[in-house]
Amino acid sequence: LAKITQPISMDSYEGQEVNITCSHNNIATNDYITWYQQFPSQGPRFIIQGYKTKVTNEVASLFIPADRKSSTLSLPRVSLSDTAVYYCLVGAMGGGATNKLIFGTGTLLAVQP
Amino acid sequence: DTGVSQDPRHKITKRGQNVTFRCDPISEHNRLYWYRQTLGQGPEFLTYFQNEAQLEKSRLLSDRFSAERPKGSFSTLEIQRTEQGDSAMYLCASSRDTKGAYGELFFGEGSRLTVL
Numbered sequence: 001l002a003k004i005t006q007p008i009s010m011d012s013y014e015g016q017e018v019n020i021t022c023s024h025n026n027i028a029t030n031d032y033i034t035w036y037q038q039f040p041s042q043g044p045r046f047i048i049q050g051y052k053t054k055v056t057n058e059v060a061s062l063f064i065p066a067d068r069k070s071s072t073l074s075l076p077r078v079s080l081s082d083t084a085v086y087y088c089l090v091g092a093m094g095g096g097a098t099n100k101l102i103f104g105t106g107t108l109l110a111v112q113p
Numbered sequence: 114d115t116g117v118s119q120d121p122r123h124k125i126t127k128r129g130q131n132v133t134f135r136c137d138p139i140s141e142h143n144r145l146y147w148y149r150q151t152l153g154q155g156p157e158f159l160t161y162f163q164n165e166a167q168l169e170k171s172r173l174l175s176d177r178f179s180a181e182r183p184k185g186s187f188s189t190l191e192i193q194r195t196e197q198g199d200s201a202m203y204l205c206a207s208s209r210d211t212k213g214a215y216g217e218l219f220f221g222e223g224s225r226l227t228v229l
Contacts, residue, residue: 034217034218036218041222041223041225042222042223043115043117043204043206043220043221043222043223044156044204044218044220045115045220046217046218046219049216049217087155087156089218100158100161100169100171101146101158101218102158103148103155103156103157103158104155105155106154106155
């Protein structure tokens with residue numbers, strides 16, 4: 001199973017771009033990488049998912065290098081409401097894969113005015 | 114609201130009592146997951162169902178824990194003879210069956226258990 005680590009916390013200011021990294025050295029060939037956002041007393045919410053290179057949606061970008069041993073979530077122009085814990089999740093489904101989806105240690109992003 | 118509902122949202126019980134949590138996933142989702150989250154930690158995988166079949170169980174799921182998903186719809190997670198170490202948020206998530214990628218997990222708001 002992949003061991004997944006993230007920085008414990010990050011600080012930013014409104015309007016800045018924030019990049020949060022995740023290390024997953026033991027990622028398996030079939031594993032995908034997903035990022036989730038979690039506010040206190042709520043379940044995690046999906047942000048973005050990718051397998052390799054770059055993925056972009058309306059709220060974030062995900063950068064995955066060729067060796068796939070790390071990934072970076074990029075949040076453009078953060079606002080106060082982006083203050084939350086961000087988790088990366090690594091795993092795969094089906095085809096003999098483990099079906100266990102493992103969360104990283106989480107990064108608390110604090111956005112200041 | 115993600116469409117996944119969990120009940121009860123909060124449960125306070127005394128050590129040694131049994132508790133049961135219920136999860137109602139999004140209706141067309143055939144995959145259902147249970148996670149446990151303690152304060153300041155990321156969610157830890159407990160178990161996974163595809164339809165009514167329980168396909169994966171974590172070693173965290175001791176013999177005091179049992180999960181079911183009859184008829185592949187709602188699921189229950191029962192903890193027998195609760196211990197103080199069982200105090201946590203129990204999260205349920207569901208997803209569609211997708212080839213390769215596991216797709217987006219839709220989480221409920223969780224059931225918070227406090228064991229006195």
